[in-house]
Amino acid sequence: MGLKLYLAGPDVFLPNASEIGLRKQEICRTYGFEGLFPLNGDATVRGEALEIFHANCALMRQADAGVFNLTPFRSPSADAGTVFELGSMFCSQKPLYGYTSDPRDYRERVEAAFELTEQGSRPRDRNAYAIENFGWRDNLMIIGAIQEAGGTVAAVAEPDGETGTPSLSALAAFEACLRAIHNSVDRNRGEFPQP
Amino acid sequence: MGLKLYLAGPDVFLPNASEIGLRKQEICRTYGFEGLFPLNGDATVRGEALEIFHANCALMRQADAGVFNLTPFRSPSADAGTVFELGSMFCSQKPLYGYTSDPRDYRERVEAAFELTEQGSRPRDRNAYAIENFGWRDNLMIIGAIQEAGGTVAAVAEPDGETGTPSLSALAAFEACLRAIHNSVDRNRGEFPQP
Numbered sequence: 001m002g003l004k005l006y007l008a009g010p011d012v013f014l015p016n017a018s019e020i021g022l023r024k025q026e027i028c029r030t031y032g033f034e035g036l037f038p039l040n041g042d043a044t045v046r047g048e049a050l051e052i053f054h055a056n057c058a059l060m061r062q063a064d065a066g067v068f069n070l071t072p073f074r075s076p077s078a079d080a081g082t083v084f085e086l087g088s089m090f091c092s093q094k095p096l097y098g099y100t101s102d103p104r105d106y107r108e109r110v111e112a113a114f115e116l117t118e119q120g121s122r123p124r125d126r127n128a129y130a131i132e133n134f135g136w137r138d139n140l141m142i143i144g145a146i147q148e149a150g151g152t153v154a155a156v157a158e159p160d161g162e163t164g165t166p167s168l169s170a171l172a173a174f175e176a177c178l179r180a181i182h183n184s185v186d187r188n189r190g191e192f193p194q195p
Numbered sequence: 196m197g198l199k200l201y202l203a204g205p206d207v208f209l210p211n212a213s214e215i216g217l218r219k220q221e222i223c224r225t226y227g228f229e230g231l232f233p234l235n236g237d238a239t240v241r242g243e244a245l246e247i248f249h250a251n252c253a254l255m256r257q258a259d260a261g262v263f264n265l266t267p268f269r270s271p272s273a274d275a276g277t278v279f280e281l282g283s284m285f286c287s288q289k290p291l292y293g294y295t296s297d298p299r300d301y302r303e304r305v306e307a308a309f310e311l312t313e314q315g316s317r318p319r320d321r322n323a324y325a326i327e328n329f330g331w332r333d334n335l336m337i338i339g340a341i342q343e344a345g346g347t348v349a350a351v352a353e354p355d356g357e358t359g360t361p362s363l364s365a366l367a368a369f370e371a372c373l374r375a376i377h378n379s380v381d382r383n384r385g386e387f388p389q390p
Contacts, residue, residue: 013324049329053339074305074320075270083275084336087282110269125269127358129208134244141279144248163322 002032003185003192006060006089009069010079011169012039020169027175031182036063060085065095065192067177068146070138070153071170072102076109077138090145095192098146098153099177100137101170107133150195154180197227198380198387201255201284204264205274206364207234215364222370226377231258255280260290260387262372263341265333265348266365267297271304272333285340290387293341293348294372295332296365302328345390349375 005028011020021037028035036059038052060066066089073079078086078100089096102109107123110116115126123131136143137153146153154177158167184193200223206215216232223230231254233247255261261284268274273281273295284291297304302318305311310321318326331338332348341348349372353362379388 010324013326015319015323015325017325049327049331049335050339050342053335053343056336074309074324075272075275077270077275080270080272080275080278080334081336083278084282084285084334084340087279087284088286089282090279091283091286114269124210127360127363128210129205129269129363130210130212131208132244136244139275139279140244140248141251141276144245145279147245148248165322168322168324 002034003064004034004036004062005181006063006066006085007035007037007069008066008082008085009170010071010073010082011037011069013073013079014168020171023169023171024174027171027178031178032185033178033181035067056085057088060089060092063089063094065097065181067174067181068096068098069168069170069174070098070100070142071166071168071173072100072109073168076106076113078142083139083142086142086145090149094149095151095195096146096149097151097177097181098137098142099170099173100153100155100166101158101168101173102166103155103157105135106138107131107135148195150193152180197229198259199229199231199257200376201258201261201280202230202232202264203261203277203280204365205266205268205277206232206264208268208274209363215366218364218366219369222366222373226373227380228373228376230262251280252283255284255287258284258289260292260376262369262376263291263293264363264365264369265293265295265337266361266363266368267295267304268363271301271308273337278334278337281337281340285344289344290346290390291341291344292346292372292376293332293337294365294368295348295350295361296353296363296368297361298350298352300330301333302326302330343390345388347375 025035156173220230265273351368
């Protein structure tokens with residue numbers, strides 16, 4: 001098996017989470033990687049929150065890099081658990097990659113969900129909270145970390161068949177992301193490029 | 196000056212962010228700590244996203260512990276930037292503390308924002324995405340990390356005067372959190388207790 005990728009994302013909340021996990025691990029194999037998918041541990045079955053926490057931390061430590069599903073989850077931003085893991089793997093100085101089925105930038109998503117007002121030079125939402133307006137896909141800590149870790153964010157629009165909202169599994173963007181990682185590792189003689 | 200606390204939170208998006216930052220630093224001094232507030236750097240003025248990113252990372256490295264405003268932001272969960280920083284400081288093995296002006300647990304907040312359905316043994320939202328149901332205040336990675344780092348989450352209900360929603364600055368919960376940190380450091384001869 002090749003380099004190990006931790007597959008972070010809100011996929012674990014999907015009704016067909018196991019199926020999506022297996023599918024993503026299969027795509028990883030196609031590109032020469034091993035995918036570590038958080039749902040696979042026994043801890044999820046036992047349902048003990050702290051055990052799941054420790055199992056996910058252990059998988060992150062085993063991984064050579066992180067691949068983060070940044071598709072917005074119950075908000076204009078990525079899933080909170082996924083973002084926690086991004087911060088943690090950034091701090092371990094591992095390569096980080098993102099993907100999303102929602103090609104809009106953060107400001108556009110806030111605009112779609114909340115009324116917008118301009119106050120002074122910064123756009124603000126209906127609560128007068130400032131909106132980050134850098135043309136980035138999410139909060140600057142998320143996108144800044146991926147950039148600094150040498151990665152990129154693959155965005156491929158893919159509406160969910162039933163709801164029409166961006167697909168939470170984001171399989172098309174995942175495959176685009178894996179292809180990009182494969183090509184960059186390939187150019188770098190089998191290792192992740194240094195940022 | 197005493198131990199340094201990194202004051203993470205969505206406070207930076209408030210219209211009176213600087214004022215709230217100064218107020219929180221004042222409360223830190225009252226309890227014998229130095230508060231590091233992210234807005235204070237020059238980077239925010241220049242508005243360059245990557246500079247803000249690096250300035251926040253530098254402040255986190257300087258800090259002895261992190262104090263996280265987990266009040267929900269544009270979602271049933273904490274602000275994405277705040278959660279990124281929590282993951283990063285967890286990985287640096289620093290003590291972590293949380294506070295919030297919303298005393299509901301995560302499931303209750305999802306229930307208030309989305310329709311709920313039960314499918315099998317797990318509660319699910321209207322998109323059939325599973326809802327974490329551990330009686331915890333947010334995603335298990337967030338609360339698990341704070342527990343493992345020896346900290347707690349202080350929750351004090353404090354509605355915003357104008358909107359009636361939980362106050363984003365959460366000053367009452369912040370003060371309760373600082374009091375708890377002070378008492379625990381005091382009992383531990385001036386140092387943070389080991390988890």
